[in-house]
Amino acid sequence: MNPFSKTIFFSFALLLLVCGGCQVAKNSTRRGLQNLQNEDLMYQYSIIDALMAGVFDGDLNIAGLKTRGDFGVGTFNKVDGELIMDKGRVYKVSFDGSVSEVSDADSTSAAFVKYFKADTVITLTGENLSYENVQEHLLKILNPNGIYALRITGNFTTMTTRAARPAKPPYHTLTQHLKTNQAVFEIKNTQGTCNGFLLPPYLARTNVPGFHLHYLSGDMKAGGHIFKFTTGSVRIEVDIAKGFVIENNTNPEFRAVNLKPDRGEELKKIE
Template sequence: MKIQFVSKALKPLSISLAIVLQSCSPKQPAETDKPPVSDFMYQYSIIDALLGGVFDGNLTLGALKTKGDFGIGTFNRVDGELIVDQGKVYKISYDGSIREVPDTDSTSIAFVKFFKADTTFTVKGTTLDQLEKQLLAVLPANEMYAIRMKGHFEKLTSRAPGPARKPYPSLKDHLAKQQYLFNLSNTDGVVAGFLLPGYIAKVNVPGFHFHYLANDHKSGGHIFDFTAAELTVEIDKIQGYTVELNTHADFDKVGLDKDRQEELKKIE
């Protein structure tokens, strides 16, 4: 089932999104002229495995790019933040450096899809918190969305983790020692991420999850906060969801019964 959003460039944000959503066509039967996976989100591994210390995976980035051209994740050993934009995979390292990574590198967890915006709008003078509240007010809570933003950020706070060493700790304990913060100012770039519903907890991150890549490829990371002068926001409603379990041997050894939602809130 897919909602077709009408593309409009209206503001203020609350008015523009309300108009866009009101103008949506009714849900239609699944399209049969193309594989449904094209509008599905693909995920490798699950968030609770990462939280529990499963920091390695066997999925190469070359294989990941066959599943989507847009998304976020991390690398083996939690060695930096991963962002996929326009079919290219970038690593934001703990020292702030950024590079496009080869297809032979691997990921321990990643979320991607082939991005095609259903609606596009602009917003001026907003913070991350304000934007998220506006989106939550108008987007149906049970649906899933890929969100891409680009523009000028007056301030942006992000992080990237340093690589872990075996035996791997929990992600919370690792980030307590190996999280590096970046306080950026007057930066232009792209935000990639997702808005996912609460019922996918333990599998993915409920709510918003964003990574940043500066246009000059000199800064980025997992976003904690920002103040933006002007943004172009693109939203792609996700039709379905495919999860591939982590194929590394460590996945079968981690305990997944523990409730780790409080841990997730502290690090996200």
């Protein structure tokens, strides 16, 4: 074999190796995404401590997020509003209170999603039933070590939510940003859906322990991160996850951020 032939041979062999590796990676990714649904797992992009520390940009677009679940919550790049996913569609509640279905080209800096399939349904009724009452009831009957996706629907007498204004670089911590860059909405006599999760304490620093839900009104005119509500009756669908998968944020900000500090107390103040 002459030198020129050797060069062609080795180049071709290298190309086959690279392409083969690409195909293996693609197949592994495809199998991994299928497992999220088949194995009943919660998926999250980035971790809550990174968002708390000011990692406000990410590389996962909404089209990609939709391959990882059809239900969930999160935010967008620059913490531009509140993300809610329901039945495979993704909506943004903006700082001005408006609600819109977002483009697949938009991106998220943190999101927590799952393929939702209720394992049980609970109906609660009572005069001036509050968000706190609902939480107390669920905490009594659900295992404290479980991972639960919750869809709560009803007519709400009052609903208090928030949405964040998009941040401008250089970014500060989320707590600092929200001090002067969040709008709080007092919504009256609204019908809609609360989507989110109840997570155990052992997921602290990766996700939000306890309850984390976002609201979307049925007329798509109001919503946001839920602080409190009152109602006369709610229907609670509970989906029990078998585990969770974390994908690190691939944005350079994530690699540079200091994740040593425990931001649990900061998180309590804004949740």
